[in-house]
Amino acid sequence: MSTVNPPSRPQQIRTFLEQNKLRAWLAWRPDELVMLTGYLPAWGVSVLIYFANAEPLLFIPLLEPKDHLPQGVRVRTYPWGDIKCADPYSILLAAVADELKKSGIEPHEVGMNLSSARSTMPINSAENPPEDFASLFLQLASGGNAQSRAGFAALYLRKTSKEVDCIRLVNKVANIGLRAFFDNLQPGVSEAEVAAAVESVIHRQIGHDGIFYSRGWAMVQSGPNSAEGGQFNRSTGRRLQNGDLVLIELATCVNGYWSDLTRTRAVGALPSDAAELLALVTNAQRAAVEGVGPAVTAALVDSLARNKIAAQGFDKYFTHHTGHHVGFRYHDPGFLIFPNEPSKLEPGMIVTIEPGAYIPGRYGARIEDNVLVTEDGHEVLSHVSGDRQ
């Protein structure tokens, strides 16, 4: 097991606040709460004050479960609406304002992201958080600007060893899902039935290994549908046939941490051209994974995959990036593994490596792993026991 030694999470956050002359950050988006404290909310309406010079203070609604609250954080409850309290948010707002005032912190010294754009879902993931409530806080947090928000996004890039362990656990669960994918590749089974089986085994992991939340989003595309795998991912009612390529795109969230994996596999014997495409994509993906390491540019990693695919004249069918950051979200912010991208990989970064090629109207293939950059190379976090060597 490899180790990474980026600065501790509190140290990274303090440096960010100092560089942006902020004395506090107000966070409420589920991915921000996980990144800042390891806490995944149930309801999506918790607010954290992350002070530059004091222990973080988390306000949770009275209805929130109390059994997975974060360590090293002060916790207060605020009322919930409905029968007993008509306006819980004004009480919450007043409590946050009071805390900032007691610390002598002015609004221009507080940063915040108001929008839930590209955030993750809380545990009750059937519903978006009501971020209208977040706009109330703008009067307390006017210190955000493009520079500070970019600096905040950069905090997602370098995962600490503890966070890497959480992301190892997601990948372990995702791999249980991928084994169910392999096991269900039988003629006559529908794409949706395969996806349902994968999501089901992921969900069943709750209660094991300290897992209190585990959910997968599996999207399975077979035969000609796999040719659309570079455009969109979804599962239809199409039933698998012998000779199909079948692509699974699998997002998994465990306790608030994410993995993003793809496998492509055959049903029965493949026609030779489809088998060649799958071999090409597999080899391109391995080449790019092998190239991942500290101080390597994203452009170089991209080219390792793209050049192999181009050598067969298939680069016009490889229509997307080779990878992106992952871990606090299905797609973390940060630079892409992309042509001409000069950014360099650093220890603690976790990126997807996911080249693909999609022949219109025929079939497509993509292989995707999640790869940790270590001090001296890389570690593939997504070991899949059913992978063929």
Place this chain on the structure above:
Amino acid sequence: MSTVNPPSRPQQIRTFLEQNKLRAWLAWRPDELVMLTGYLPAWGVSVLIYFANAEPLLFIPLLEPKDHLPQGVRVRTYPWGDIKCADPYSILLAAVADELKKSGIEPHEVGMNLSSARSTMPINSAENPPEDFASLFLQLASGGNAQSRAGFAALYLRKTSKEVDCIRLVNKVANIGLRAFFDNLQPGVSEAEVAAAVESVIHRQIGHDGIFYSRGWAMVQSGPNSAEGGQFNRSTGRRLQNGDLVLIELATCVNGYWSDLTRTRAVGALPSDAAELLALVTNAQRAAVEGVGPAVTAALVDSLARNKIAAQGFDKYFTHHTGHHVGFRYHDPGFLIFPNEPSKLEPGMIVTIEPGAYIPGRYGARIEDNVLVTEDGHEVLSHVSGDRQ
């Protein structure tokens, strides 16, 4: 099968636009697209111009699936990002601006909701829509104000017959899920395993009955965990035991339409006090359902359930509303079925009826159906074939 005769959807929208002196509404939130046109986006970045005096115009990203586009709507594609186009949103913005200009429509004549608060997810539901792009449109749509947004939210209230049919279909699928719930109530099975089984059979319905998207969020709470069912819903690794009450909260989305159901059921023989609580809640729920009809106040329906529970001295354990609107979202906007709420039910409205009682530290129960208000009474949309009479 009952019928409802509210004004047609286009007529309701035209009336709304006229009353608010708007010549167009810009929509992008998944629930708004479904309500306005029946279209559920895959990616969450489609934009609809709903004109007061012209056919609606829908802009979809090039990557969007084309096989479930809505009827009666003009459709245009705009480029996608990544390899081929660095900034698709500026192209989209210019195209929308051009259309509004061609129609001579000024920004103050266009309304829009910018925030994704409480919206639903697109088909790729592992990720929130990037609504940062929506703020670009504020320069084109300054006609929104509190009154017009409230008027827009009121459009969710009266479902047309066609929409009711879509919501019937969701309930049919949800009921397949609830049968799996009943079938899995065995000692030794974990809450998460029951929930996974329910979600799985719901997911497997894709490809049947015109269903292109079907997803459930099942939250199962058993034994003492059911006592928390009035605070939050989730599934843990706890294993069912004989004598448990088991509560399932089930959100289901089919093709963009939603149902919201709850059942509480025993594992084996219940202790008499738990059996009495379940009977009390069941009777209270039936009484409220029976009271649903046109011109009935929400307060009256609420009281039918709450008074029955209060008669046993348990009203302090019934801590939430009796119901809410449902259909375009897990929780549609609109008045609650709540004490002292004077709003009246109208034909075409679909509300949940979901009284519950939760004895702290011991157990809880809730029963929830989705009930359509008809011209002459009501129709329960959520027939559950495993229900005991």
